[in-house]
Amino acid sequence: MNNFTYKKVETINEAVQEISKNKKANFIAGGTNLIDLWKYDLAHPESLIDINSVSTMKQIKVLESGGLSLGALVTNSDTAYDAIVSTKYPLLSRAILAGASAQIRNSATNGGNLLQRTRCYYFYDKTSPCNKRNPGSGCPAKNGLNRMHAILGTSENCIAVFPSDMCIALAALDATVNVSGPNGDRKIAFTDFHRLAGNSPEKDNNLEHDEIITGLTLPNEDFSQYYSYLKLRDRNSYAFALVSVATAMRLEHNKIETIRIALGGVAHKPWRDFEAEQFLEGKEPNRKNFTEAAKMIIKTAKGYGDNDFKIELSVKAIVRNCMMALHPETQRPGAQPSL
Amino acid sequence: MEKENQNNQIHHYDESNTSVVNLTINGNLKQLKVQPWVSLLDAIRDHSNLTGTKKGCDHGQCGACTVLCDGKRILSCLSLAVMKDGSEITTIEGIATDGDLHPLQTAFIEHDAFQCGYCTPGQICSAIGMLQEGKAHTREEVKEQMSGNLCRCGANTNIIDAIMEVKEKTL
Numbered sequence: 001m002n003n004f005t006y007k008k009v010e011t012i013n014e015a016v017q018e019i020s021k022n023k024k025a026n027f028i029a030g031g032t033n034l035i036d037l038w039k040y041d042l043a044h045p046e047s048l049i050d051i052n053s054v055s056t057m058k059q060i061k062v063l064e065s066g067g068l069s070l071g072a073l074v075t076n077s078d079t080a081y082d083a084i085v086s087t088k089y090p091l092l093s094r095a096i097l098a099g100a101s102a103q104i105r106n107s108a109t110n111g112g113n114l115l116q117r118t119r120c121y122y123f124y125d126k127t128s129p130c131n132k133r134n135p136g137s138g139c140p141a142k143n144g145l146n147r148m149h150a151i152l153g154t155s156e157n158c159i160a161v162f163p164s165d166m167c168i169a170l171a172a173l174d175a176t177v178n179v180s181g182p183n184g185d186r187k188i189a190f191t192d193f194h195r196l197a198g199n200s201p202e203k204d205n206n207l208e209h210d211e212i213i214t215g216l217t218l219p220n221e222d223f224s225q226y227y228s229y230l231k232l233r234d235r236n237s238y239a240f241a242l243v244s245v246a247t248a249m250r251l252e253h254n255k256i257e258t259i260r261i262a263l264g265g266v267a268h269k270p271w272r273d274f275e276a277e278q279f280l281e282g283k284e285p286n287r288k289n290f291t292e293a294a295k296m297i298i299k300t301a302k303g304y305g306d307n308d309f310k311i312e313l314s315v316k317a318i319v320r321n322c323m324m325a326l327h328p329e330t331q332r333p334g335a336q337p338s339l
Numbered sequence: 340m341e342k343e344n345q346n347n348q349i350h351h352y353d354e355s356n357t358s359v360v361n362l363t364i365n366g367n368l369k370q371l372k373v374q375p376w377v378s379l380l381d382a383i384r385d386h387s388n389l390t391g392t393k394k395g396c397d398h399g400q401c402g403a404c405t406v407l408c409d410g411k412r413i414l415s416c417l418s419l420a421v422m423k424d425g426s427e428i429t430t431i432e433g434i435a436t437d438g439d440l441h442p443l444q445t446a447f448i449e450h451d452a453f454q455c456g457y458c459t460p461g462q463i464c465s466a467i468g469m470l471q472e473g474k475a476h477t478r479e480e481v482k483e484q485m486s487g488n489l490c491r492c493g494a495n496t497n498i499i500d501a502i503m504e505v506k507e508k509t510l
């Protein structure tokens with residue numbers, strides 16, 4: 001554990017200015033991931049820039065487009081229980097409430113959630129090699145303990161999964177990530193924000209060091225009628241997903257008009273398969289069609305031993321979650337044995 | 340880098356890199372001189388001599404360090420004291436009034452809701468926060484909302500009984 005300096009900033013500009021001064025500076029928001037990584041001697045910030053006083057990043061507002069803007073500093077709890085989020089985007093509330101614990105959600109922020117790091121055991125064990133932590137040192141997970149690890153979009157260099165629940169719903173809802181940096185603002189489509197491990201597993205996402213996430217935008221789309229988030233894990237609560245599925249759907253004359261299916265716990269980023277979604281559009285929302293789509297989604301899946309079970313589990317989870325999405329009123333977030 | 344920062348007077352620390360953090364803990368204003376890496380938990384236990392709040396894992400996994408910060412339950416092990424400057428903190432030492440136990444304390448005793456007692460301060464602070472949030476209605480929901488507090492002695496059934504009793508009384 002190293003020592004560091006600490007500074008509070010009040011505005012986005014000031015935050016960007018401060019971070020640009022030092023490659024080894026880090027923002028701190030809720031602190032629930034960064035402080036943990038620092039205590040494990042895995043993060044070594046020279047200076048912490050506390051962004052919690054940047055008031056412009058603390059609001060949830062309806063946009064002129066009818067979409068919803070979620071400030072990066074709004075806590076995961078306040079987002080999940082927000083009146084508009086829970087009525088217009090209930091899938092997001094469900095996914096957030098399936099993650100972590102009430103105490104952690106009270107501190108954790110929307111921006112920080114996107115940037116949480118993998119829970120790969122070897123990444124956390126600083127005595128072991130790990131391409132993500134120490135590029136070029138190897139990936140012991142591939143031939144080691146890999147029960148938690150990825151089955152889709154893996155690379156020779158890293159088979160870690162991105163552990164967020166919230167982000168799986170954001171991927172299904174086609175959110176946009178709003179970012180500010182020294183060269184101004186930019187918007188990143190949610191599915192382009194996180195990366196596959198490829199040849200640079202040390203990079204989890206496409207945010208630059210000197211950029212700040214200012215917020216998220218949810219498009220003006222209604223998925224409040226048919227939606228479901230299913231999280232399968234080793235215990236009923238307070239555990240990371242082995243496999244999770246977010247489904248958002250609209251029906252027209254009992255046919256699927258639009259469907260989005262995003263998977264968690266299976267890849268280095270929230271996983272969407274546009275081909276499978278297109279296949280379902282115009283079809284009846286039934287078990288047979290969902291099974292066919294699920295098989296398309298896992299077509300390229302590859303197990304590494306301990307995690308082979310995730311392939312079959314994903315098919316079942318996708319089908320079950322899409323069926324549950326037809327009856328969202330029967331779901332109770334977290335408080336259902338099957339969740 | 341650090342030197343340059345100090346010249347620009349960006350930091351408000353003295354030479355030893357400490358800053359004064361104002362925390363109102365259980366109604367008493369404390370001015371603590373702490374370094375930026377001191378967790379809120381260590382500020383409470385080691386710098387304020389309030390050892391009711393427990394350190395279980397120090398990594399966010401057990402809930403023993405739960406306190407109320409501006410009325411909300413948080414994990415003090417995953418917060419830095421400097422980040423909470425100006426906040427009001429309530430710990431287990433601050434919930435009894437004029438010598439009368441808080442109803443949850445009484446209910447924990449009546450329901451035999453602890454064995455070793457190590458998780459208890461966190462359980463009770465967490466339960467106070469949960470009741471104030473008002474999101475849990477059924478027993479199942481209370482269990483879910485209390486899942487961030489582990490009990491290695493396995494007193495969970497009695498813990499939930501105690502909380503349910505207080506919840507029903509205060510409704």
Ligand SMILES: Cc1cc2nc3c(=O)[nH]c(=O)nc-3n(C[C@H](O)[C@H](O)[C@H](O)COP(=O)(O)OP(=O)(O)OC[C@H]3O[C@@H](n4cnc5c(N)ncnc54)[C@H](O)[C@@H]3O)c2cc1C
Pocket residue numbers: 026027028029030031032033034035036051072073076098099100101104107108109110111112113114115116163164165166211212213214238239240241398399400
């Ligand atoms: C025991 C435990 C269990 C958990 N279980 C789950 C779970 O089941 N599901 C789940 O989804 N999550 C889980 N989490 C993770 C939790 O959701 C994250 O730790 C949290 O969302 C991170 O948010 P934060 O604000 O605390 O981030 P911080 O720790 O403050 O920051 C994380 C990273 O993001 C950077 N950062 C923060 N905000 C910004 C910004 N606005 N712009 C640019 N950079 C920024 C920081 O520099 C840092 O690198 C768990 C955590 C713990 C400790």
Ligand code: SF4
Pocket residue numbers: 118120121122123129130131132133138139140141142157158159160201
């Ligand atoms: S899977 Fe990725 S994070 Fe885990 S050991 Fe391999 S390289 Fe490191």
Ligand code: FES
Pocket residue numbers: 393394395396397398399400401402403404405414415416417
């Ligand atoms: S000591 Fe904070 S959660 Fe365990």
Ligand code: FES
Pocket residue numbers: 452453454455456457458459489490491492493494
């Ligand atoms: S009473 Fe011993 S840990 Fe809960």
